[in-house]
Amino acid sequence: MKKGQLTLEIMILGAISVILVSAFGLWAYSALKISLRAHLRAQAFSIAEAGIEYYRWHLAHNRTDYTDGTGQPGPYVHDYYDKDGDLIGQFSLEITPPLPGSTVVKIRSTGSVTADASIQKVIEVQFGIPSLGKYAIVANDSIRFGTGTYAFGQVHSNYGVRFDGVAYNTVFSAVPNYDDPDHGGGNEFGVHTHANPIDPLPPAAVPPRPDVFVAGRQFPVPAVDFTGLTSSFADIKAGAQSSGLYFGSSTVSGYHIVLQTNDTLDLYRVTTLVPKPPGCTDTQGQDGWGTWSIQSETLVGNYPFPSNGLIFVEDDLWVSGQIQTARLTIAAGRFPENSQTDKSITVNNDVLYTYYDGQDVLGLMAQKNFNIGLISEDDLRIDGALVAKNGRIGRYYxxxxxxxxxxxxxxxxxxxxxxxxxxxxxxxxxxxxxAYTDGTGYLIRNLYYDPNILYGPPPSFPLTSDQYVQISWEELK
Incomplete structure (x- = not known):
């Protein structure tokens, strides 16, 4: 081999070695850089989450403060330190307060690191306080659902439940067993059915019965507190008097509110009620029995929906009509409370939403009963959260x-x-x-649950907690 040829080969090998070493160095540098950016991204993510947790803590101590204690618009920027006290980044909070009547607050947290300002992570979370609207039906008494009842949401009673229809969600009772007033013999399960075959009596094992309880049944569970409704009524009255709509005694039979889709209502004074037909009598001794049907009324006026969504009537009230993108609570009551003067709400004609995605929310809260009167529509629909504070929801016999x-x-x-x-x-x-066991009343009862009212209830609707819970979590960047 010639000397020059050997030198050339050495030079080629050297060049290849230099290229390989350089490539390896570049790869190592790139890998280190990628690893560092991944570390910084993870750090930014942790800082963004810290911002969310910080404001969860803040709301736990002041649940109506949506300005980070400043009283000023955001964003709200906080420095973030590591365990050694070194500044490593910041989180910036953008807070969207709840809509009127809603409890849902939206928090967007942007986490950034001081080591590289170009690296950011963004997380958006919604928190809400659950309302009494957790259930499709909730009762402070034993309840019975007959054949022909279809419930499409959770059902809860603080006493016992007899369900002979079909429940498509869980049915709860606060008692392990009880004396069913519609059935003699021993105590029944807290949630039971007489749909064939009839449930056995305790202490027998509870049969599953998916034909009736599609999602199952649970008992005993904690009771639902109905006492909070008293303060809710007082708050609604105060809010209606200050910046809502308040109407005192009609001096006659009550008022009739007709809701309009242009965000107004027509208010009528009910002057006379339909007299009971001959032979149509109260054979069951029901408190307040009557036709609860309007015979004559006079127009009082047309009123725009109040900005705070609160309407309080200190008299008996009839409601009908339709809303469109409105959030209202309409309550009827008289203070101080007295069982002889408590006021009721009656619906004999449709009360409707236009939208069923949470844009329309209506609360109808009666101090005494929520009635369906004698002369009511054969096919009746009522959209809204219905409350009978001291009485019952239903139709007289x-x-x-x-x-x-x-x-x-x-x-x-x-x-x-x-x-x-x-x-x-x-x-x-x-x-x-x-409905009643002799086939009177409404033959088919479809009871649908509106999930939007759990965290977005009507204005001043009673809540079941004073703490926020997380509804949604999303990483935006």
Whole structure:
């Protein structure tokens, strides 16, 4: 081999070695840089999460402060230090307060690191305080759901539940067993059915019965507190008097509110009620029994919906109509409370939403009963959160003919109705019911739950907690 040729080969090998070493160095540098950026991104993510946790803590101590204690618009920037006290980054908070009546607050936290200002992580979380609207039906008394009842949300009673229809969500009771007032013999399970085959009695094992309890049944569970409704009514009245709509006594039978889709309402003074037909009598001794149906009324005026969404009527009240992108609570009551003067709400004609995505929210809160009167629509729909604070949600018993010769001399024309549909939730202090075991009342009862009212309830609607819970979490960047 010639000397020059050997030198050339050495030079080539050297060049290759230099290239390989340089490439390895570049790779190592790039890998280190990538690793460092990954570390910084993880650090920025942790800082962004720290911002969320900080404001969760802040809301736990001041649940209505959406300005980080400053009273000024955001964003709100906080330095972030490591365990050694060294400044390593910042989080910046953008806070969107709840809509009127809602409890949902949106927090967007942007985490950044001092080592590289170009690296940021953004997290957005929604927190809300759960309301009484957690349930499709909640009662402070034993309740019975007959054949023909279809419930599409959670059902809870502080006493016992007999369910003979179909429940598509869980049914809860606060008691392990109870004496069913509609059935003799021993105590029944806290949640039981008489749909064939009838449940055995305790202490037998609880059968699953998916044909009735599609999502199961649970008992005993903690009771739901109904006492908070008193303060809610007082708050609604105060809010209506200060910046909402407040109407005192009508001096006659009450008021009728007709809701309009242009964000106004027509208010009527109810002057007379439909007299009970001959032979249509209260055979069950029900408190407040009557036709609860309007015969004549006079227009008081047209009013825009109040900005705070609160309407309080210190008299009996009838409601009908439709809302469109409105959030309202309409309450009827009289203070000081007295069982002889408590006020009720009656719905005999449709009360409707336009949108079912949370844009429309309506609360109808009665101090005494929430009624369906004698002359009510055969196919009735009520959208909203319905509350009977001291009484019950339901329809009075309008008896059928008792003999062939009676003809119309009773409640015959109106005692049987075809279909009632509710969309929202029902909260009844006493036993609920739209139908009776003799086939009177509404034959089919569809009770749908509106999930939007759990964290976005009507204005001043009662809450079941004073603490925020996380509803959603999303990494935006």
């Amino acid at each position: 309008y008896r059928p003919p008792t003999s062939q010769g009676q003809g119309g001399q009773n409640c015959q024309l109106w005692n049987v109705r075809s279909l009632i549909t509710t969309y929202g939730m029902l909260a009844s202090n006493k036993r609920y019911g739209f």
